[in-house]
Amino acid sequence: MTTSKRTRVPRAKAQEIILNAAEELFYQEGIHAVSVDAIVERAGLNKMSVYRQFSSKSDLILAYMQKKQTVFWQEWEQSMAKHPDQPREQLIQFFADLAAKASSPEFRGCCFINVSIEFPDTAHPVRELVCTHQKRISDAFLERTTALGAANPCELAYTLMLLMEGTYADSQTYGTDSAAIRMVPTIVEKLLDASPRE
Amino acid sequence: MTTSKRTRVPRAKAQEIILNAAEELFYQEGIHAVSVDAIVERAGLNKMSVYRQFSSKSDLILAYMQKKQTVFWQEWEQSMAKHPDQPREQLIQFFADLAAKASSPEFRGCCFINVSIEFPDTAHPVRELVCTHQKRISDAFLERTTALGAANPCELAYTLMLLMEGTYADSQTYGTDSAAIRMVPTIVEKLLDASPRE
């Protein structure tokens, strides 16, 4: 009989592995539907390794959301960087990139909206995170509709918010096959060009 | 000691009471978050009364969704009936009524999108229900954008879909206080009037 050494994973590495496992499962299957044991199994680690890094499942959920938030803004910056100082092109690009992502089979919509639905209590910490996140997006839109010289930048920014959230929602029901999502970049382009300037 | 007669509730009435209780709880708190026991308690009935009417929780979920679908189309017809044969006014009215509902504190978004998020498996029966429901709305929009004489009725209908779904999603994060939702009827009105005719 072979007496195999136990493989040991250091603190920092374990945290990363657990968060990655949690991210995949939470996003794909929903938070309530995923047990800590499932995360442990996917991570290939031990249950205690989880509870030594995160004090509770809630803690892990919050860390997951924070990670998602970071990733969102990284991707946002990538989209923006394709057309520096060109708000019209930046906005269209954002929706083009969103549509591309939404057409991927592993896409499961907006994790911020998803978590809002799973946690109806608006006082819950994750809900506050979602709220500030959405507000930040709204501001980023407004910044650009203003730069565009739109006569009603606020209304235009809100319209973009609705279109974005609609795109996320639509991907849930139609998945890869959404005609609406395919049209979104065009819709936004026409919307921007049709909206009156001051 | 008073020997009180047990109150007996007949089959049909029990079914209604249970469905109402389930509807409130499922919609307000999410399906996974609500136990059969919670429904039993809210209904003021007995657990066996539930399982004599519905073979399983899944059965109850399906009945809940079917009820919601019926209610949606009743409300839809009410909105449409306000402006017979006037597609422009009908569409604007629909969004005005939606915005009004979305501003109510007990509003918890679109139960069809919500259930999609809670049940990621697209093969699940409730998901098929959601899919046909969304398709029906999309068709109803298309019917009216076509009647409107829009040059691209399909694109316009999809835009309305996205705005509708966006409105539902936005209500989740901002609740009663959503500026975007307040603007939605105006946004739709301008969109319809600005879209080119053939």
Place this chain on the structure above:
DNA sequence: TCAGAATGTTACTGGTTAGTAACAAACGTA
């Protein structure tokens, strides 16, 4: 009045969940 059906009540099963205690093995460092 009596028999069968419908409903109420209690108590239970087997499974799952979040979280923990206790100890064993490996590591790092003095």
Place this chain on the structure above:
DNA sequence: TACGTTTGTTACTAACCAGTAACATTCTGA
């Protein structure tokens, strides 16, 4: 080497969950 720390492993608790069995009570109709 030797000791304290970190990590792995096992086994457990207490709560919750969907669903059922068995029996008690009430109703209905012949």
